[in-house]
Amino acid sequence: MPEIVSDSPRTRVTRRLRRWLAGGIACSLVSFVFAPQALAAKVENLRLWTAPDHTRLVFDLDSAATAKIFSLDNPERLVIDLAGSDVANAAVSRKFEKLNLEGSAVKSIRTGHQGNDLRVVLDLTRKVNPKDFTLAPNAKYGNRLVVDLEFPGESAVENPIDPIEARIREQEQLAAKRKLKGEPVAAAPNIKASTHPKRDIIIAIDPGHGGEDPGASGPGGTKEKDVVLKIGKRLKRMFDAQPGFKAILTRNSDYYIPLRKRTEIAREQKADFFVSIHADAFNSPRPHGSSVFALSSRGATSETARWLAATENRADLIGGVDGNLSLNDKDEMLRGVLLDLTMTATLNDSLAAGSGVLANLGRMNTLHKRRVEQAGFVVLKSPDIPSLLVETGFISNPKEERSLNSAAYQEKLARSIFTGLENHFERNPPPSSLLAWRRDQARGGKGGEYRIKSGDTLSEVAQRHSVSVSALKRANDMSGNTLRVGQVLKIPRG
Ligand SMILES: [Zn+2]
Incomplete structure (x- = not known):
């Protein structure tokens, strides 16, 4: 046994592990014998990242290695055998013990040996679906073995949106898409004041x-x-505090999410x-300086972009x-998607909102470019969701790095993005939103006209515009309560 198990707690762990291996599960390991030419590696570091729906373990290796991974239950464990491998030194071993496991589904990590292999046992707090893959060296890291522990049934975001609300939005977005394409849209349900989804x-x-x-x-x-x-x-805090808005974060702590x-x-x-x-x-x-980007189908608008x-x-x-998924595949997909009409409308929306955000950023920071730039960012490639990428500043600029670290400056940046987007939606509220409802109320409140839709009643129209039924009848010279569809009522000032 090499030096990594020489300190006493480690030795105890290893002895326990050996005893445990000598038991019932040992027979199931017979098949995991690696060919002598199997690649051997030293584990130089172990990193762990926890997301709401998975935990990622990354083994940094000095060379490529093969691994065998299997689950055991009662209690739940995951066993990772790295062929012919070992932990590089005692410091790395200690690192294994000091990892912050909070929220990770991993209770403890034990290491030992199984023949010539390094065996890592994860004691788990729940059932997980393990997925593993290796990565070749890149600009930042060497060879890596990645083990993702996926939590079945968990959402990728912390507070997922109410499914009924989501359904309302889905139907609304679908109707907008059909309308755009000139397809027949089922007569819009008459949204009454009392039943407006807001x-x-x-x-x-x-x-x-x-x-x-x-x-x-x-x-x-x-x-x-x-x-x-x-x-x-x-x-997110700003949007959540604003009536009519709710925000979700694609990540709420330190873990990686693929672009798509x-x-x-x-x-x-x-x-x-x-x-x-x-x-x-x-x-x-x-x-x-700050910049704002939208997607482009035709290449970038500047060298920086x-x-x-x-x-x-x-x-x-x-x-x-x-x-x-090679980048070329994504570009191919991008070109296809951009032919879609919806994408054009989405892009126009993105550009309109982007100008607003840029204008607000320009009030607090210099702008890198005076207009919304465009380039082929993969993360902006959503055919039906208007999307922007905001470069808050260049962290490579020493002065800007200092600013970006300041809480007050971060708050100002967030406020600029918030104001830009909030104004955009005040001007263009989706029909079933609280903002649309409030706009209609305000229009009514100032006095004006209202065209009767099927299903309207006099008392509802009065209520919606904050006037009494008698005032409404008086303003329109009405004696009875009968309304006809298409009839235009004068709304007195409330
Ligand atoms: Zn970036």
């Missing part, structure tokens, strides 16, 4: 990067993933808008996505 507008906030993808780093060591999470959380999973979360939650928050670096310390999109689109390679 739904919340859902904003999906996507703090970029996370977990083993730190994003860009500032000269002072600030990591983009940390700054954008803080800004994202502030932005981010938009998938927004779509599952039936979000009305998706905003991705970043603070990138450029290859020189000079560039500074092209450079940033290429950088962002590489995130999956760093963040560790098992995949045969």
Whole structure:
């Protein structure tokens, strides 16, 4: 047994492990004998990231290794055997013991040996679906073995949206799409004042990067993933405090989400808008200022936009996505999707909202570019959700890095994004939203006209416009209570 088990608690653990292995399960391990030429590796580090629906373990290895992974129940355990491998040194062993396991479904981690293999046993608090894959070295890391513990039945977001509310939004979005394409739309149900859904507008906030993808780093060591999470959380608080809005975060702590999973979360939650928050670096310390990006079908609007999109689109390679998803495939998909009419409408919405956000950012920070830029960001490729990517500032600029670290500055950035989007929805509220209802109320309240729809009653129309039935009848010279569809009533000032 090498030095990693020489300290006494470790030895105890290992002895216990040996005894345990000598028991019933040992026979099931006979098949896991590796060929002598199996790759051997040293484990140099173990990292762990916890998300609401999964935990990711990343073994950093000095060379590629093969692993055998299997579950045991009663109690729940996951066994990871790394062929012909070992832990690099005692410091790494201690790291195994010191990992923060909170919320991870892992109670404790034990290591030992099974023949020539390094055996890692995870004691679990719940049943998990394990998935594993290896990653080749990239700019940030060497060889890695990734083990994802998926929690069956858990949502990827912390407080998922109410399913009934989601259904209302889904139907509304579907109707809008049909209308856009000139397809027949079932007569819109007459929304009466008392039954108006007054739904919340859902904003999906996507703090970029996370977990083993730190994003860009500032000269002072600030990591983009940390700054954008803080800004994202502030932005969520603002929307949640605003009547008529609710926000969800694609990630609420430090873990990685693949680019396409981010938009998938927004779509599952039936979000009305998706905003991705970043603070990138450029290859020189000079560039500074905020910028706002929308998707482009025709290439980038500037050199920086092209450079940033290429950088962002590489995130999956760093963040560790098992995949045969090459960037070229995504670009191909992107071109296809952009032919869709809905996408054009979505893009126009994105650009309109983006101008508002940019204008507000311009009041607190210099702007990198005066208009909403466009480039082929994968994370913006949602055919039916208007989406923006906000570069809050360049973390590579020393002055901007300092600002990005300040709570007051983060709050101002969040406020600018909030105001831009809030104004956009005040101007263009979805029909079933509280904002649309309030706008209609306000129009009525100022006095004006109302066209009777099927299903309206005099008392409801009066109530909706905050006037009495008698005042309404007087203003329209009515004697009875009969209304006909299409009839226009004068609404007296309430
Ligand atoms: Zn970024």
